[in-house]
Structures are given as structure tokens and as C-alpha cells.
Amino acid sequence: MRFGENFLDEVKARTRVSDVVGRHVKLKRQGREFAGLSPFTNEKTPSFFVNDEKGFYHCFSSGKHGDGISFLMEVEGLSFPEAVEALAGMAGMEMPKSDPQAERRAARNKATISWMERAQEFFEKSLYRADGAEARDYLKGRGLTQTAAKNFGMGYAPNNFSALKDELIAQGATDAQLIEAGLLVEPDDRSRGSWDRFRNRIMFPIHDTRGRLVAFGGRAMEKDAKAKYLNSPETPIFSKGRLLYNYHRARKALAAPQKSARGMIVAEGYMDVIALSRAGFEHTVAPMGTALTEDQLDLLWRAGPEPILCFDGDKAGLRAAYRSIERALPLIKPGQSLRFALLPEGQDPDDLIKAKGAQAMQTILENAIPLVDMLWQREAEAETLDTPEAKAGLKARIFNALNEITHDDVKALYRTELLARFDAAFGWKAQRNYGRQRNDERKADKLATKAAGQSLAQNSRREATLIGAIILFPELLTLVDERLFELEFTDPVCIRLQRGVLSYVRVTKAVEKSSLYAHMVTEGLEQDVKALSQRRALINAAMGGASAELSDKAAIWNTEADALSGQHQPDEISHETRSRFAETIRSDNADALKRLKRAALKARD
The missing domain is CATH 3.90.980.10 (DNA primase, catalytic core, N-terminal domain)
Structure with missing residues (x-):
């Protein structure tokens, strides 16, 4: 008997591989997978794994790999139609009649x-x-x-x-x-x-x-x-809105046991797919010249819960990303969403990989933007939000987008998240930001005082040591993160790096050196990190050396932070000097800030 592709996909979707395998193998959950002794070999250590999310089993001892149907064929000796019938019975589905x-x-x-x-x-x-x-x-x-x-x-x-x-x-x-x-x-x-x-x-x-x-x-x-x-x-035999280029290879690559991706990568064209596949991203597909359809999104979600849509970072790429949001919103549900990876403007995947290597592409994929962030960006950028009417328009667009989401729990959480962002930007919470200019003035007071009352070289060294230690030893963040973000740096490079570390902490759970560096690169801070790395040896020595315990490094770091925070109280400075310092801080002009410091020191002398 022949089975339609839709019938087979429905049978697989309604049955979990772990349920099929569990009738023959005692399975124990290990993270996102199940493990057990191989039914194909005589072993004492589990080397047989089942992944329901990706729909496969893999036996390392025998090398066998497949889905629920192939497992029944292997273990019970069933023919393909018999295995399909057995699986359909588990799913409560009637077998199709002969036609x-x-x-x-x-x-x-x-x-x-x-x-x-x-x-x-x-x-x-x-x-x-x-x-x-x-x-x-x-x-x-x-x-x-x-x-x-x-x-x-x-x-x-x-x-x-x-x-x-x-x-x-x-x-x-x-x-x-x-x-x-x-x-x-x-x-x-x-x-x-x-x-x-x-x-x-x-x-x-x-x-x-x-x-x-x-x-x-x-x-x-x-x-x-x-x-x-x-x-x-x-x-x-062909409907371009129901297929994706390279899907048959990409699904196999994504199902490989060593793959940890949560979904396929969706590029814009054939050559993009080939370039990414050759660079190690074999789980890449592409639509055929059109925006993603519902059927294509369904294909993507069958392979993984969170595919990444990869677009050029120009206006055309953003428009394509926004069109994808329109199609996806009615379909999202728990375990079924999207992320968006935006390439540097003017570069496609092939250009980026040739210029900077596969790691640059990996960094962009690791920092892919969640659907909720892309939705907020789309609505916030629709018009200039400089009037009450425009802000009300943003709120109306948010509610229109929410109405597209059909899953009640997801809609409720999107509503909470998006309205919280609106309130933070334009509601009562935004009042906290109204004092930003006064904070700049106060920072200018302290900066001018430091410039007039202490050694410029010592202050610069201390700030570089504090932020440099975080870059070199990110694990310090687990002990000093709150103190770090309270410090008021004066050097523009240190200020930018402090902000970069803060944005990293907001989006990550695990603190790790390579991921921190990748985040800094994505934030455009690569040159600042490299500049600071030239002082690596001095920073390392100041923190007690590479072999120092983490607790010792934290104690030294806090001592340096105390010294930075406990500088001389402000002397009387003119309103003009204070304003010049505040303006220079906001402009992030390092050379202008240095000249202003020297002028303040000279005026004091």
C-alpha cells in the first residue's frame, strides 16, 4: 500500500519516538533526550539515545539511526506498511483506503x-x-x-x-x-x-x-x-509554496546527534544556502523567490522549534523580515517560534564568510533576535514617535499585532511583554529617564573634580583595570556585577565597554569568555576590546596573576572599585566647565575629553 506524504507526516507528528522505543527499551531522561541500552547490541553502558524534539533515535554502538517507523521495522521485523499501520494505531488514526x-x-x-x-x-x-x-x-x-x-x-x-x-x-x-x-x-x-x-x-x-x-x-x-x-x-509534483530548497539535506544534517541547533537556518537564495552549507551550516534552506508561506513555516517547525531567518541588514532585508512576522504571528505557540539574524548591510552570507570566516556567521546566528523583539522593532520604527498621537498609534499597532496571535497563553505573554516595553519607553516608567541630563551634569561634576584633584594617569589606569578584568575574567561578573554597574567611569572607552557588558548580562544566563567577546563584536565594540587587550599583562598582574583564585581576584577588584568610588569630594567648579564636561561625555569624543581634563588640571594649577 502507498501512503501519502501528508498521512505519514501526520502519523509521525502524533506519536513520540520515545513512546515507540519505550515499549522495547527502558529509557531515562537526560536533558532534552532519553538514553537507554541499545536493543541492537549487547552493551552494559547506555549508548542509545532518543530525541523527541528532532524525531529520531540514534544508536552509537551499532550506528543505526531513524524514526519511529524504522525502529519498528528493525526491532519487530515489520514491513514498511505494517510499521505505518502500527504507528497509526498508536496515534488513533484510521489507515487510508486504497484509491x-x-x-x-x-x-x-x-x-x-x-x-x-x-x-x-x-x-x-x-x-x-x-x-x-x-x-x-x-x-x-x-x-x-x-x-x-x-x-x-x-x-x-x-x-x-x-x-x-x-x-x-x-x-x-x-x-x-x-x-x-x-x-x-x-x-x-x-x-x-x-x-x-x-x-x-x-x-x-x-x-x-x-x-x-x-x-x-x-x-x-x-x-x-x-x-x-x-x-x-x-x-x-511541484508547488513552490510548499517546499524549501535543500530541505531534504538540511533536515538530515539537523537531526545529526552532534547538532545542537534548535531549528533550520533560512537564507534568501540558492547560492546563500550553498555558501552556508559549505561553511558548516548544512541545516540551511531557502524559499524559492517568495515570502515564507504557512506550509513552509510548518516544514521548518517540523524540523525544530525555533528556526532562524537570515536576512540582509538593509531596508529590503528588514521588509522581508517584517513580512515573515505577519505570516508567523497566527501560527506561533509554545515550542514554535522564530528568530531573526540580520547581516551587515551590503553583505550576503557568502560575502561575510569570505571576508571574516565562518565564526563571524556563527556569532550573528548566536545573537539572532527573538520574534518578540523583531515585532517591537517593526511597530516602533513605523513612524517617528515624537507626539502623543504617534505614541498612541504605536500602542494601537501593538494591539493589532496581538490580535493576530491565536494561542491564548502566547498572546497574553506577548501583551505583557510589549506593553511593558511601551510603558518603559513612554509611560510612567519613562519618567525615570527624564533626569538623564541632570545625571550627566552630576557625572560632569565628579569628572571635573577628579581632573582637578587627582592624577589623570592613575584614574585612567584604575578604570581600565576594572573593566579590563571583567573582559579577561568574565566569571568575576558572578561576584561583582551589581558593583560594576554602579561605578561611574569617565573614560569613553570604559563607558562603552561597561554598557556592552550590561547588555550582555541582560540576555545571557551563562557567563563565558568567548560568548562575551562575540557579544561585544556584535555591539560594535571589537576595537575597544582590542585596545584594552593591549594592556592584558598589566591588568592580569594587577588582579593577582592568572593563577589567582576567583575570590582573590574579586577582593582585589573590589579594592580598586573602592578606590575609584572614594575619590576627592567636588571642589567648586563653574557652571560653564560642568556643562562642557557633560556635553563631551554625551558625545563620546575621547580626544575632546582628554583635552578638557588637561585644561581642568592646568586651571587648577
Whole structure:
């Protein structure tokens, strides 16, 4: 018996692999997985793991891997239909009845797929013939080797109206079959004859979720082509709104035991997917020239609870991200959300990876923005919020967005979060920020006093030591975080780094050196961190050396903080000097601040 793809997906969605396996293996939860003794080998130490979130089991001792259906086939010796029937019984689902028409459609589709596979063979051969030279040069210029192109099945459609048609007709295909497959174009005037749909294009094979070749995408070699990318039309085997490019490979990569990602990466195009996959992000997919559809979002959530949508950081990228929010809001629920990774403006994944390496891309992915943050950004940036009417408009947009969320608990929590942000920015909580200018004036008083009453070099060294110790030994944050954020630094670099550490603490639970550095890079503070790192040896020595215990470092740090906080009380300074210091602090102009300090010292002398 043949089963429809939708039926099989529904059966898998309604049953947990741990429930299927648990009938044969005693499982014990370990974090997000279950562990037990392998049913395939005689072992004493558990090496068999089940992950319900990703829908698979993996046995390290035997190397076997699969889902609930394959497990029943392995352990109980069932055939595929029998295993499906057993799983359907567990899910309380009725088996589909035999449908002769469906069977005829399946046979017809199988023949169509066969011609698609032969078309790919033709495109691949054409890429390495004489007329594929320009296409090969293009791929080489993008850093793609012949091996990489073959791994993704890439090829070339010759600049000829009948090259593919002649090849496949000679192999026994009919015009009607090739037109139905989307390989040929049938004119309104049938007397003119059909012709190749794809001409002078680099070809990308597109597969369905089961890995069957069902369509092609073609990138034009001509710069002035009407369509840079051209996809196969809708056919009995292909609907572009229901599939994602590279999904069959990405799902397998995401299910690998060593992968810890919570979902797929969604890039904008075929070449982005290939670039990311070659850099180690094999769990990357792409829609085919359109915004994500509900069916595509469903595919993503089947693979993981929190896929990351990766867009260029320009206006077009933001618009695409905002469109994705519109489609996703009615569908989100517990364990089903999105994150957004925005690339530097003017760079696609390939550009970034070539310029800064895979780690730069990893950093951007690790700092992907949650859906709730992206939603707030979309509504807050819709207009300038400088009048009561505009602020009321923001609040109205928030409620309109909330009305799109259908899950009651998620809607309630989004309401709490978004209205709290509104109140913090424009409500009674915002009154706390009204005194910011006066705080700058008070900081200026202290700064001017320090400049007039103590050694500039000693003060600068102390501030650099305090913030530098946090950068070098982030674990100190667990002991001195509150004290750190109370300190009033005067050096612009130290002020920026203090703010960067504060934003890091707000979004992380685990304090770790590499993640702190990655966060600072994302915040645009990489040069400040590097500048401070030049004093690494002095800071290390000031904190008791690398071998000093954490508690000893904390004691030294607090002593330095006491010394910084306990500087001389303010002398009388003029209102003009105070204002100049406040203005300079706000401008973050390090050179101007140094000149002002020297002037204050000179005036005192």
C-alpha cells in the first residue's frame, strides 16, 4: 500500500519516538533526550539515545539511526506498511483506503520524476562541455569547485531552444510528459511547437521532503535577463509554496546527534544556502523567490522549534523580515517560534564568510533576535514617535499585532511583554529617564573634580583595570556585577565597554569568555576590546596573576572599585566647565575629553 506524504507526516507528528522505543527499551531522561541500552547490541553502558524534539533515535554502538517507523521495522521485523499501520494505531488514526486513481497519479508522477532526473543528468554534463565555460567561470568566481557543484547537483542549461527537448525526446519522452514536468513551454499556438523553458542558466535541482527531484531553479547568465532567477512552474509534483530548497539535506544534517541547533537556518537564495552549507551550516534552506508561506513555516517547525531567518541588514532585508512576522504571528505557540539574524548591510552570507570566516556567521546566528523583539522593532520604527498621537498609534499597532496571535497563553505573554516595553519607553516608567541630563551634569561634576584633584594617569589606569578584568575574567561578573554597574567611569572607552557588558548580562544566563567577546563584536565594540587587550599583562598582574583564585581576584577588584568610588569630594567648579564636561561625555569624543581634563588640571594649577 502507498501512503501519502501528508498521512505519514501526520502519523509521525502524533506519536513520540520515545513512546515507540519505550515499549522495547527502558529509557531515562537526560536533558532534552532519553538514553537507554541499545536493543541492537549487547552493551552494559547506555549508548542509545532518543530525541523527541528532532524525531529520531540514534544508536552509537551499532550506528543505526531513524524514526519511529524504522525502529519498528528493525526491532519487530515489520514491513514498511505494517510499521505505518502500527504507528497509526498508536496515534488513533484510521489507515487510508486504497484509491485506484491515486495509484495511477502516483505512477504518473513517478514517471515524471524519472524525466526530471534525466534532465539533471543532461544539465550536469552540459556544465562541463564547451558551451558551459562561462557558467563554470562564474561558479569558480564564487569560490565553487567542481566537487562542490556536483554535491549540489548543479548544472547548465545551454543557450538553445531545443537542446534538452531533443535529448529527452531521443530517450523516449513525449512532448506532453516534458510539458507536464515543466521542462518545456507550450505556446498558446500549439502549431509553433514547444521549446526549452530553461536556457543559458546555471541550474539548481529542487527536491521534495523525501529527496525526490521535482523541479529546477535557474540563474540567468545574461546580465539584462528579465528574470535573474527562474523556477519550474506549478506541476503535479511541484508547488513552490510548499517546499524549501535543500530541505531534504538540511533536515538530515539537523537531526545529526552532534547538532545542537534548535531549528533550520533560512537564507534568501540558492547560492546563500550553498555558501552556508559549505561553511558548516548544512541545516540551511531557502524559499524559492517568495515570502515564507504557512506550509513552509510548518516544514521548518517540523524540523525544530525555533528556526532562524537570515536576512540582509538593509531596508529590503528588514521588509522581508517584517513580512515573515505577519505570516508567523497566527501560527506561533509554545515550542514554535522564530528568530531573526540580520547581516551587515551590503553583505550576503557568502560575502561575510569570505571576508571574516565562518565564526563571524556563527556569532550573528548566536545573537539572532527573538520574534518578540523583531515585532517591537517593526511597530516602533513605523513612524517617528515624537507626539502623543504617534505614541498612541504605536500602542494601537501593538494591539493589532496581538490580535493576530491565536494561542491564548502566547498572546497574553506577548501583551505583557510589549506593553511593558511601551510603558518603559513612554509611560510612567519613562519618567525615570527624564533626569538623564541632570545625571550627566552630576557625572560632569565628579569628572571635573577628579581632573582637578587627582592624577589623570592613575584614574585612567584604575578604570581600565576594572573593566579590563571583567573582559579577561568574565566569571568575576558572578561576584561583582551589581558593583560594576554602579561605578561611574569617565573614560569613553570604559563607558562603552561597561554598557556592552550590561547588555550582555541582560540576555545571557551563562557567563563565558568567548560568548562575551562575540557579544561585544556584535555591539560594535571589537576595537575597544582590542585596545584594552593591549594592556592584558598589566591588568592580569594587577588582579593577582592568572593563577589567582576567583575570590582573590574579586577582593582585589573590589579594592580598586573602592578606590575609584572614594575619590576627592567636588571642589567648586563653574557652571560653564560642568556643562562642557557633560556635553563631551554625551558625545563620546575621547580626544575632546582628554583635552578638557588637561585644561581642568592646568586651571587648577
